[in-house]
Amino acid sequence: MENSHEKLQDETVTKPDIHKVCSLVSTSENMDEASQRNLINGKRIIVVGGGGYSMRNIWPDAAKYGIEVILVEANCQHTAKDCVPRFIHYDFSDHKVDGVHAAEIVNLIHGRGIKADGCLSFWDECVPLAALMNEKLGTKGPSFNAMMTANSKARTQNVLSMRGADISQWPRADMYSTKAVHLTTEMDCDKLPDSFRFPAILKLDNGSGATGACVVESRVELKREFCQITSSLRNDSDFPGIGLTHGNSMMTMEFYGGTEHNVDVIIYDNKLIAAFITDSGITRRPYFIATARRMPSFLSEDKQARLIEAAYRCCLQIGLSNGTFNVEFKLTENGPKLIEINSRMGGYCLRAWLRKLYGIDMMLYSMMIAGGISPYVRTRPVDKILIGVMVIPALHAKILKEEPLRTLLYSMIEKGEIVFLQFYKLSENLPPYDDPFGNIAVSGSTSQEAKLKLMEVCKVLDIDQPDYQVEQFIQNF
Template identity: 40%
Template sequence: VSSDNSSQYKRRDLDMPKFDELFGRSVRPWVRTMLTRSQDYLLQDKTILVIGAGGYSNQFIWPSALELGVNIVLVDSNLEYFARDLVYRFISIDIEDHKRDRAHASFIVETLRDMNISVDGCLTFWDDCGPLAALVSELLKTKGNTYKAAYMAKTKSLTQAHLRKRTGPIPHWQYTSLFACRSARITCEADIPKAIQAVSIPAILKLEHASCAVGVNIVKCKEDVFNQYANITNRLRTNVDFRGVGLGFSNLMVLMEHLQGSDHVVDVVIFERKLVAAFITNNGLTNWPSYIETSALMPSNLTVDKQAQLVNAAFQCLTELGLSNGVFNVRMQLTSIGPKLIDINARTGGLYICDWVKRLYRIDLMKCALLVSCGIRPYIPLIPPSEYILGVMLMPSKHKHVMHDKVTRMILDDMQSQGDIILTLLETEESLRFANDKAEYEQPYANIAVQAQTVEEARRKLLNICKKLAIETSDYKVSQFIQLC
């Protein structure tokens, strides 16, 4: 307390941090380290069943699990999978036909018993194996989600139809039906007129079980719907035509409402129906007419209230479907009337997501998924990110030179060694060599990203790099894509 000549007293300590607050700040990192190491200790020697190896972008999982001391039992169709020697046990079972998931689940459980393998958890990092992993988890009685919930999440029309029915009031929450959009399943050409009547035109036509925007098209008239439907269903029939986009279930299609708004991905960690953590990524404009992702920003620079709307909507949609345990990847559109659900991936976010979350928040989403599968609530340290990561996708038809041109590759390697860029390879360089430049349904082969203190600085740095590496072209305008990130 101090006084001056006016005899007015002022509590100086009110302007100063309390001692206990200062003390809390000083011990917080120490407690964080203790809790993180404790969870690492709990995972050691756990045996976890992983259904489906996934693509090349999942390659980080196996050495990371090995480092944590986790015994991974991997079930996959590919007998020659490169990571078979990086896991505790590799079991080759043909699980590509997902119409036979119940039979596959029973066979997997029988195989584990015959091999005398007892598992502590079961999960998948591969979108197509979500329902199968749920079936196996139910049979083994491990922590997970029901088959019904996993199958609904994998089936776009069922997801939207279920949410549209949730019109009952929930205390302190919005009506879940507000997050759903109009949709109609198309099983044959005869369903098209009825689907158009239910959804209206323009609309989005997509595969019922697909991911990665494969086969997604905007349709602007009735004839357009018929033409696109015939084209896609004739080209994409089975997994042989395109692996990992749900063709093991069927090539049925769904017509969905065309929404206007910004595109976002919310990665959500849930344990026993309780929200543990959520991370929002902003997606940039797509390279019209393609719907393939071009660019992304993490963390989101949306206002706090809009971020809260997205997290709330994603969490409600997941739990209303019955997805109560795991790490999930939810794509949403923020429209003028609030968030709308595009689709749900009932598994950990792929591509660059895990790496970016680890860099910005020091949180390992893969480890979170493993912990939840073993019935352990993940500890999430509350560390606000101090930087942004902004990245751009590289397409085989436009950016092969970045890897194969000697001069460009030297510049790229130099940037990477100096820490100027974050390079995430999504395909092997060998597969890129044989990629078809005119492939109708091509996917990105890499992501190049930068870190910066502000979004503006990140945009400037990324654009300079894209120009230097000739990623920015007249038909791949990175400068436009990243403006809405």
């Protein structure tokens, strides 16, 4: 659905200067990093949802920047409770009534005499709620409608597909999108339009991390996989943290070949401040579980420019005008095709890698934008390449649990030979679809050097196996 805000964006979108964008240096501000931190120091920022283990570093890092975090969390015993200056327990677990939750949380904030400078969430399922709170508080951030569009993969694709004739700028956002079909019941699988083409991608409409995503070759296979996935992923208790609090409906659209890339964008008042591209390795079938990452991108400058243009335009056309967003694309022979838009900063290893390579912190910029401050992004020269491989519970839990692999892993970490990031704590029960629990990365002066080092590490730690061939995952790097 269109609104006047979206129409205004059509008239104000300007094509980014690729030389400025690719250098990732904003010339619109004249502040250095120290003065930038002074501006955020003392700001009170509401964070909705404490998230999981992967968010554990946000709280001490925010404190180092002088940010006073007010954490609103449904779990009264959340591990972040003692890590933030203010903790407010409120049960918002039923996201079907986020409008009620937003009003009551804002009343709680005001009732405690707290004057907040901004509000945001780093946790997918809480992003729409944070948007509603921003609207009530009058603080900066995308609208609830924009966040709900981004939260639904089918709605994102279909809104962009319809933004063609009413847009005068070129390229139009509909060039990057694909008509999608939203599936809520098994019967919906029988209602695909005659023009629908296979192979197709099937995945959770609100899910994160590609959990349960797969390729289907026919209508019969579509229905079979839909029933299997929705029966195993029914609600949040089946797989916490992937967005099932918003339901387990699915979506399907045409499947595209090509290489996969993440574009992390920073947007303030509709203007592109900076963008960073990370390459993704070949996914592991039958499900689209992430396997590998490379930063900086191996793409030529002109292809990077096309991806940045596409990410920026897609964000604006669904109303994401302020914030840090993670946009996933397939780069096909016909150009970029949108996979999905995550209306928060990128997950997995992206924040840590950007800090290590470029010296920038996407969390800081997220907080700054929420507080009404335009970030100044100045990066240092990059002379290294990071390539990392995901580790999965079924095959690699032993590197954390068994000797001598555990000792060897931590020895490599201490010597600086590898960068290891853990996304969640391992339990005895294997999670469905074998989502990655961590990433092991190495750096090199060239792509070939980094790949050789990674393969050596993977052999020593028994990560490279017949059923997990790392060399295949990183072949495009």
